Amino acid sequence: MWPLERIWRSIGTSWVFFTFGVGGLLMSVTIIPLLAILPIGQERRRRWARTAISWGFSSVPWQIEKLGLGRFEIENEELLQQAGGCLMLPVKHPTLIDVVVLISRIPQADCVAKHSVWRNPFMALMVRTAGYVSNRQPEDVVATAAERLQTRPVPFIIFPEGTRTVPGEPIRFRRGAARMALASGAPIMPVVMDCRPPTLNKETPFYHVPDRVWTLKIRVLEPRPLESFAEVQGLPESLAVRRLNNALLSFFERELSEL
Amino acid sequence: MATQLPKFDEIKDILVDYFEIDDEDIRPDAHLYEDLGLDSIDAVDLVIKLQEITGRKIRPEQFRDVRTVDDVVTAMEKLLAD
Numbered sequence: 001m002w003p004l005e006r007i008w009r010s011i012g013t014s015w016v017f018f019t020f021g022v023g024g025l026l027m028s029v030t031i032i033p034l035l036a037i038l039p040i041g042q043e044r045r046r047r048w049a050r051t052a053i054s055w056g057f058s059s060v061p062w063q064i065e066k067l068g069l070g071r072f073e074i075e076n077e078e079l080l081q082q083a084g085g086c087l088m089l090p091v092k093h094p095t096l097i098d099v100v101v102l103i104s105r106i107p108q109a110d111c112v113a114k115h116s117v118w119r120n121p122f123m124a125l126m127v128r129t130a131g132y133v134s135n136r137q138p139e140d141v142v143a144t145a146a147e148r149l150q151t152r153p154v155p156f157i158i159f160p161e162g163t164r165t166v167p168g169e170p171i172r173f174r175r176g177a178a179r180m181a182l183a184s185g186a187p188i189m190p191v192v193m194d195c196r197p198p199t200l201n202k203e204t205p206f207y208h209v210p211d212r213v214w215t216l217k218i219r220v221l222e223p224r225p226l227e228s229f230a231e232v233q234g235l236p237e238s239l240a241v242r243r244l245n246n247a248l249l250s251f252f253e254r255e256l257s258e259l
Numbered sequence: 260m261a262t263q264l265p266k267f268d269e270i271k272d273i274l275v276d277y278f279e280i281d282d283e284d285i286r287p288d289a290h291l292y293e294d295l296g297l298d299s300i301d302a303v304d305l306v307i308k309l310q311e312i313t314g315r316k317i318r319p320e321q322f323r324d325v326r327t328v329d330d331v332v333t334a335m336e337k338l339l340a341d
Binding site: 138139142174175176179236237238239242 | 279
């Protein structure tokens with residue numbers, strides 16, 4: 001039998017998920033369709049939709065803190081001001097919440113979402129209006145990321161792991177993030193994240209809260225050129241991608257051990 | 260099998276040189292994605308490489324069912340026989 005305090009956190013977490021779902025639903029039948037039909041132009045439509053989404057997202061960490069379900073420690077948050085035009089690489093991707101926190105702090109960021117969202121009747125209009133990028137065609141995602149990074153002053157967020165981290169297992173990177181870095185030449189802004197004790201991961205249902213209040217640590221690092229990770233000049237692309245990917249992996253392993 | 264050997268070796272060399280795959284992992288039945296860790300963009304790169312070597316244009320449908328190293332060899336044989 002769980003102590004009362006833990007039961008409370010389980011109910012509280014369920015509540016936060018419930019409000020998130022209902023809030024998203026309400027938005028997708030009010031603000032989002034309104035923005036979609038208003039004659040305000042593609043660019044403004046996208047910006048306002050992202051503002052609305054990030055505003056909705058920020059209710060999640062706010063409630064979590066108020067209800068005492070979890071804590072957030074964000075280091076160097078002011079560096080996010082410099083994130084425009086950077087390829088932002090968050091590692092690990094420990095929970096469902098970390099991405100919500102990031103989007104709530106960087107409203108205008110570009111990001112990649114699962115293609116299934118585009119087929120969800122409630123979410124489809126939202127991601128389309130906000131101009132997020134679908135992960136359906138890997139080649140297209142890389143090209144789109146590069147194009148946006150070169151033409152827009154907002155960060156592009158991509159999780160190098162491609163999915164949430166499995167707790168207790170070593171981190172593994174897909175090569176998409178390295179490809180985007182090479183294709184765009186954009187500066188890389190590393191964001192080091194971890195959650196202790198683990199929660200809201202792929203292994204456990206959301207209501208199965210850990211035995212104590214969790215802390216999500218997020219450390220933002222200064223943007224740096226990709227050459228500072230690996231020397232890839234003159235290499236064929238397939239090799240450059242692998243070299244950069246390995247260098248990024250060791251960089252993040254080191255940073256994570258110091259988090 | 261004997262007639263396949265040189266082509267298999269050629270493809271093996273590409274996989275080692277351009278995709279940093281250990282040569283002992285590369286067997287005819289090795290699966291490109293699951294065993295050798297290629298991703299879909301690597302597959303495109305591999306096709307481009309093969310086009311350069313053979314000087315032939317490879318159409319996507321000729322490569323659609325390719326899963327293993329041996330499938331690559333077979334697809335190349337068919338291509339060169341056309």
